[in-house]
Amino acid sequence: MTDSRSLIGSVVSHYRITEKLGGGGMGVVYKAEDTDLHRFVALKFLPNEASDSETILRFQREAQAASALNHPNICTIYEIGQDSVRPFIAMEYMEGETLKERVEGQALENDMLLSVAWEIAYALEAAHAEGIIHRDIKSANIFLTKRGHAKVLDFGLAKLPNKRNALLEADPGATFTDAQAAVESFFELTTPGATPGTVSYMSPEQVRAKPVDTRTDLFSFGVVLYEMATGRLPFRGESLGVVLSAVLNETPTAPTELNPRLPVELEHIIFKALEKDRDLRYQSAAEMRADLQRLRRDVDVAKSSSGSGSRLAISAADVRRELERSHAGASVAIADAKKEVGVSRNGISGWIWSAGVVALGVVIVAAGMVYRRGLTVTPLKLTGGTQITNDGRTKVLAGTDGARLYLQYTAAVKAGTSSIGQVSVSGGDVVPLAAPSVSMQILNVSEDGATLLVSDQPGTAFDGPMWALPVLGGLPRRLGDAMGHAGAWSRDGKELVYAKGNDLNLAKGDGSDAKLLASMAAWPNAMQWSPDGKSLRVTLKDLTTNATSLWEVIVDGGKARELLAGWHSPAAECCGVWTTDGKHFLFSSQGSIWELLKSGAPVQLTSGPLALSGPVASEDGKKVFMMGRRPRGELVKYDMKSGQLVPFLGGISAEHVDLSADGKWATYVLFPEGTLWRSRVDGSERLQLSNAPMYASLPRWSPDGKWIAFFSTTTGKTSRIYLVSPEGGSPQELLTGESGSEADPSWSPDGKSIAFGAVYSAAKSGIRVVDVQTKAVKSLPGSEQLFSPRWSPDGKRIAAIRSDSQGLMLFDVAKQKWAEVYEARNVSFPVWSKGGEYLYLLSWPEKPSILRVRMSDLKVERVADLKDFRPTGYWDDWMGLDENEEPLLLRDTGLQDVYGMEVGEP
Numbered sequence: 001m002t003d004s005r006s007l008i009g010s011v012v013s014h015y016r017i018t019e020k021l022g023g024g025g026m027g028v029v030y031k032a033e034d035t036d037l038h039r040f041v042a043l044k045f046l047p048n049e050a051s052d053s054e055t056i057l058r059f060q061r062e063a064q065a066a067s068a069l070n071h072p073n074i075c076t077i078y079e080i081g082q083d084s085v086r087p088f089i090a091m092e093y094m095e096g097e098t099l100k101e102r103v104e105g106q107a108l109e110n111d112m113l114l115s116v117a118w119e120i121a122y123a124l125e126a127a128h129a130e131g132i133i134h135r136d137i138k139s140a141n142i143f144l145t146k147r148g149h150a151k152v153l154d155f156g157l158a159k160l161p162n163k164r165n166a167l168l169e170a171d172p173g174a175t176f177t178d179a180q181a182a183v184e185s186f187f188e189l190t191t192p193g194a195t196p197g198t199v200s201y202m203s204p205e206q207v208r209a210k211p212v213d214t215r216t217d218l219f220s221f222g223v224v225l226y227e228m229a230t231g232r233l234p235f236r237g238e239s240l241g242v243v244l245s246a247v248l249n250e251t252p253t254a255p256t257e258l259n260p261r262l263p264v265e266l267e268h269i270i271f272k273a274l275e276k277d278r279d280l281r282y283q284s285a286a287e288m289r290a291d292l293q294r295l296r297r298d299v300d301v302a303k304s305s306s307g308s309g310s311r312l313a314i315s316a317a318d319v320r321r322e323l324e325r326s327h328a329g330a331s332v333a334i335a336d337a338k339k340e341v342g343v344s345r346n347g348i349s350g351w352i353w354s355a356g357v358v359a360l361g362v363v364i365v366a367a368g369m370v371y372r373r374g375l376t377v378t379p380l381k382l383t384g385g386t387q388i389t390n391d392g393r394t395k396v397l398a399g400t401d402g403a404r405l406y407l408q409y410t411a412a413v414k415a416g417t418s419s420i421g422q423v424s425v426s427g428g429d430v431v432p433l434a435a436p437s438v439s440m441q442i443l444n445v446s447e448d449g450a451t452l453l454v455s456d457q458p459g460t461a462f463d464g465p466m467w468a469l470p471v472l473g474g475l476p477r478r479l480g481d482a483m484g485h486a487g488a489w490s491r492d493g494k495e496l497v498y499a500k501g502n503d504l505n506l507a508k509g510d511g512s513d514a515k516l517l518a519s520m521a522a523w524p525n526a527m528q529w530s531p532d533g534k535s536l537r538v539t540l541k542d543l544t545t546n547a548t549s550l551w552e553v554i555v556d557g558g559k560a561r562e563l564l565a566g567w568h569s570p571a572a573e574c575c576g577v578w579t580t581d582g583k584h585f586l587f588s589s590q591g592s593i594w595e596l597l598k599s600g601a602p603v604q605l606t607s608g609p610l611a612l613s614g615p616v617a618s619e620d621g622k623k624v625f626m627m628g629r630r631p632r633g634e635l636v637k638y639d640m641k642s643g644q645l646v647p648f649l650g651g652i653s654a655e656h657v658d659l660s661a662d663g664k665w666a667t668y669v670l671f672p673e674g675t676l677w678r679s680r681v682d683g684s685e686r687l688q689l690s691n692a693p694m695y696a697s698l699p700r701w702s703p704d705g706k707w708i709a710f711f712s713t714t715t716g717k718t719s720r721i722y723l724v725s726p727e728g729g730s731p732q733e734l735l736t737g738e739s740g741s742e743a744d745p746s747w748s749p750d751g752k753s754i755a756f757g758a759v760y761s762a763a764k765s766g767i768r769v770v771d772v773q774t775k776a777v778k779s780l781p782g783s784e785q786l787f788s789p790r791w792s793p794d795g796k797r798i799a800a801i802r803s804d805s806q807g808l809m810l811f812d813v814a815k816q817k818w819a820e821v822y823e824a825r826n827v828s829f830p831v832w833s834k835g836g837e838y839l840y841l842l843s844w845p846e847k848p849s850i851l852r853v854r855m856s857d858l859k860v861e862r863v864a865d866l867k868d869f870r871p872t873g874y875w876d877d878w879m880g881l882d883e884n885e886e887p888l889l890l891r892d893t894g895l896q897d898v899y900g901m902e903v904g905e906p
């Protein structure tokens with residue numbers, strides 16, 4: 001046959017060709033008129049250069065497979081014919097575009113996404129029922145008609161019933177090289193214009209050249225779902241090898257992080273389809289279609305109940321299923337999301353919240369009336385949802401003056417500047433506010449909005465001098481001798497309550513004449529005066545177990561009572577606030593906003609895929625502002641030569657990485673799930689070593705590689721050190737008789753002992769050493785108020801950090817003495833170099849950087865500038881070293897912004 005351009009206007013069989021529609025490596029498609037039936041069809045020809053037997057076989061297979069199917073969501077095949085040299089397929093002519101063209105980097109609207117997904121699942125169900133496996137499901141092979149219906153195309157790679165193709169069904173023992181060659185053959189990667197992205201749709205069993213079944217199509221369909229939901233592929237890379245490795249080893253970013261409008265149940269459907277173990281994947285297209293149909297129904301119900309203008313995406317039924325899945329251990333670790341992660345080193349008095357199960361603007365659970373003991377109580381109703389900030393940075397909301405919201409970043413906006421900011425209540429950019437120190441923390445906003453109550457808390461120092469910071473200019477003024485970590489002015493500004501340690505103190509508004517109001521059982525924070533000024537509501541945090549609870553303290557006499565004793569175990573309530581009219585008291589718990597009623601159980605006001613916390617009521621009573629967060633990170637390495645950050649272990653959301661002595665294995669903690677894993681340094685042979693509700697931190701390989709020591713910071717329990725085999729099994733508690741906090745295990749070079757401390761909030765217990773065999777424990781002399789021990793490679797020194805994180809100490813094992821070798825505003829996460837010549841440190845926040853101390857002369861060097869780096873993690877930041885002593889960090893890729901919700905009619 002001659003050049004395809006000469007076909008225009010010609011007649012092939014009984015088809016008159018009118019125009020060329022498109023073409024690619026496996027076919028050229030024309031629009032043609034059927035002169036017998038007077039309808040338009042699409043004619044697909046093999047390209048001129050495609051004449052080998054395998055290509056022709058594939059072309060014929062496409063016609064055979066599709067013609068066996070008569071389904072509204074599968075492109076209809078009319079006939080297969082031969083024109084001179086080349087065969088052709090006459091198929092249904094459709095106007096529209098491919099799904100790949102429709103997406104083009106943009107997520108589909110939820111309604112269309114669910115409709116298209118259901119139709120694709122319906123098509124696959126029909127094909128599988130006939131014993132046909134497509135094996136090439138991708139967005140380019142799905143056509144969207146002008147009416148928005150989906151049609152599955154191109155069955156050229158289909159596996160037909162009772163057939164076998166030697167190339168497409170390689171031997172189960174095939175090597176990775178064999179699989180890679182098969183991949184290139186499948187998708188024509190060697191042809192001009194081909195891209196590695198094509199293999200992103202392949203299932204792990206296809207990559208490994210294993211036998212396939214219907215579940216292979218469901219994995220590829222999961223990739224398409226992810227692409228429709230987020231506008232991007234879950235497995236990407238600049239080369240074939242990188243993409244294949246991602247398909248085999250990596251967990252993609254959660255779709256709701258990239259598109260918060262998504263129903264959370266859709267994320268579960270996607271992740272279940274993308275299970276690498278096909279026994280854990282959907283087992284049939286019918287099962288997957290049923291889940292999609294159920295989600296479509298629930299979304300329609302939610303819309304109907306909320307009005308046509310609502311953007312709700314999840315019904316109460318979805319929320320119930322979400323909670324049930326969390327207890328059943330669904331693929332996305334929702335159970336850990338209920339956990340409220342403890343004190344932030346740099347945040348507002350330390351309240352940072354972990355991933356939750358519930359979402360902003362997605363559902364309003366509580367509406368209507370609550371009846372208890374004959375008393376009718378009308379809870380607040382929150383509707384809609386507006387995003388106020390758009391930078392995604394980790395922050396805490398402090399208060400409002402009516403026109404502006406005041407907030408605190410957990411790290412400075414720019415190196416050396418204040419981390420305090422303000423933003424309009426209608427939304428916009430956050431504007432930094434000048435402060436005398438970068439370590440200033442907002443505690444409260446005065447009633448008139450003119451002054452901020454702040455305290456200076458460098459490093460991990462809890463209590464610092466308190467200041468009044470004018471918002472509109474003027475000099476800050478010291479508030480007498482007041483020292484504390486939390487506080488609030490009364491509504492008339494005449495009194496100041498503040499917390500120092502566990503004590504609540506009451507003073508005049510200028511900080512003078514302070515007196516003890518009450519000694520609490522735990523660390524007080526987030527204080528709120530009652531509307532009548534007669535009582536205070538505070539959050540108490542147990543620094544040993546991280547449990548938080550709401551209490552009320554009578555100002556006249558200091559009598560205290562717990563407000564929700566026994567409601568949750570462990571307690572997890574925080575950060576209450578009164579509405580302006582004094583009728584409603586809102587607080588955070590389990591990632592949702594709740595209302596505490598005068599009678600009856602609390603009422604849940606919000607639910608959805610973002611964890612919500614820290615409510616602040618607007619001055620006019622028409623809105624409630626809050627933080628919405630979905631934490632996530634990317635593991636990166638700081639390349640010393642280029643000064644660039646590059647992905648490590650595929651850029652997974654993991655922290656606290658430690659490498660085995662031979663450099664072949666890694667152990668790490670997934671963030672924010674908190675589960676401990678081990679793998680080879682290339683990411684292969686992954687094995688999970690711990691489970692929720694345990695939250696693992698700072699794992700360390702034993703010198704002989706037989707054990708991994710780590711500590712758990714499970715909410716409601718004192719932190720404990722555990723040992724676990726890298727081959728799996730239940731983690732075993734190292735010391736069963738100890739009662740204090742245990743943290744930061746560090747092996748001695750001979751593997752016989754472990755040095756450990758406590759979490760920094762309990763550092764008064766100092767540094768201890770345990771004999772691994774006998775379990776005998778001894779304390780290092782002079783180590784009180786030190787934490788984070790690190791044994792040097794030669795065993796002659798132990799490094800540790802002061803409890804306020806403002807100094808590095810070294811212990812001479814032979815002399816049994818400590819010496820301070822470096823003093824700074826904030827240092828953390830010390831790591832020894834392999835030979836012990838250097839001790840690396842992370843430094844925040846004045847000049848964010850990685851430092852190292854040279855042991856020969858104790859000279860401090862700056863090895864990496866992190867001024868534009870956004871850290872994240874359980875402790876807000878973290879630093880480790882790879883096998884080449886290049887720093888490892890967890891870069892923030894999550895979402896955390898301020899949102900506002902309307903106060904609606906009850």
